[in-house]
Amino acid sequence: MFYDIFARDVLTWQQRELATVGALAGIGNVNPQLTSHFRAAMNTRLTPAQLQEAVNVLNETVSTDTGSNAQAVLNNVLK
Numbered sequence: 001m002f003y004d005i006f007a008r009d010v011l012t013w014q015q016r017e018l019a020t021v022g023a024l025a026g027i028g029n030v031n032p033q034l035t036s037h038f039r040a041a042m043n044t045r046l047t048p049a050q051l052q053e054a055v056n057v058l059n060e061t062v063s064t065d066t067g068s069n070a071q072a073v074l075n076n077v078l079k
Contacts, residue, residue: 017041018054025058025070034070038077048078 011019017040024034041051055074059067 013044014041014046017044017046021051021054021070022058025055025066025073026062028066028069031069031073034073035077038074042077048074 017037020037021034021041024030024037038051042048051074055067055070058070
């Protein structure tokens with residue numbers, strides 16, 4: 001699944017990382033991978049504020065459980 005996102009040249013690296021973060025957060029129980037992709041997203045120069053907004057969207061559109069978990073992971077990454 002993720003290989004398809006990265007193999008095609010239609011999204012920027014930032015877009016690819018945001019898509020991956022969203023997918024991983026929605027899957028659940030993959031916090032080590034989510035941590036890695038939050039860090040990778042920051043390496044593409046996405047800001048903590050932009051990642052926070054992505055978490056807010058997850059909270060509002062997927063579920064509060066998904067958003068809360070993603071928030072906890074992001075908080076650990078930003079420490």
